[in-house]
Amino acid sequence: MALRRGADAICEKPIVLNPWNIDALIAIEKESQGNIHTILQLRLHEAIIQLKNKVDLANKKGKYDIDLTYITSRGKWYDISWKGDESKSGGIATNIGVHFYDMLSWVFGNVQDNVVHLRKKNKAAGYLEFENARVRWFLSIDETDLPKEVKEKNQRTFRSISIDNEELEFSEGFTELHTKSYQKILLNEGFGLEEVRSSIEIVHDIRNQEIVQLGEKHPFV
Numbered sequence: 001m002a003l004r005r006g007a008d009a010i011c012e013k014p015i016v017l018n019p020w021n022i023d024a025l026i027a028i029e030k031e032s033q034g035n036i037h038t039i040l041q042l043r044l045h046e047a048i049i050q051l052k053n054k055v056d057l058a059n060k061k062g063k064y065d066i067d068l069t070y071i072t073s074r075g076k077w078y079d080i081s082w083k084g085d086e087s088k089s090g091g092i093a094t095n096i097g098v099h100f101y102d103m104l105s106w107v108f109g110n111v112q113d114n115v116v117h118l119r120k121k122n123k124a125a126g127y128l129e130f131e132n133a134r135v136r137w138f139l140s141i142d143e144t145d146l147p148k149e150v151k152e153k154n155q156r157t158f159r160s161i162s163i164d165n166e167e168l169e170f171s172e173g174f175t176e177l178h179t180k181s182y183q184k185i186l187l188n189e190g191f192g193l194e195e196v197r198s199s200i201e202i203v204h205d206i207r208n209q210e211i212v213q214l215g216e217k218h219p220f221v
Helices: 019-031 046-058 092-108 148-152 177-186 194-208
Strands: 009-011 036-038 064-072 111-119 123-130 133-140 157-163
Touching: 019 194, 046 092, 064 092, 092 123, 092 133, 092 194, 111 194, 123 194
Parallel strands: 009 036, 064 133
Antiparallel strands: 064 157, 111 123, 123 133
């Protein structure tokens, strides 16, 4: 609608739910004078930028072993909002996971394997293998999944990325990422449709694959 009225568009995540929807948007974009920008804010997080630079320079033999854990408590409002409707949000892995999948593919290369171990309305888990990393992931909006020490501090969110048993410190620096995203767009340095394709392919496959009981499971499963 924006493009057909001569405006650019900025879209939050997930920009679409299926890879072929990207192709349709690209076609509309080519017919118009405008551009579609998507928000991939983790690519602007200083700790993630430093990680990518480190990985690019390391030329590591073998792959990094990573555990990704993200638990963010949500109330009953979540289920009755559009986020609780999988036809609109893509479900839990898409809604709260798509930025992490984009970040992982940006840092560690193309996806080579995608296995799902758990897929419920309020949590999901699986295994992703990239060119340079093996990732066990766990996502949840269920506060009972929070580690005991987090609950004792009355905190409702837990983020953790462990790389070769070393914790990546990225708990700070989230508040200004959308502002940075908009500044980049105004400088014509935003992220376009092709840059989001990898993460959309990942979440599409997570939604549509059969659940597997064997393999490299996240410790929380």
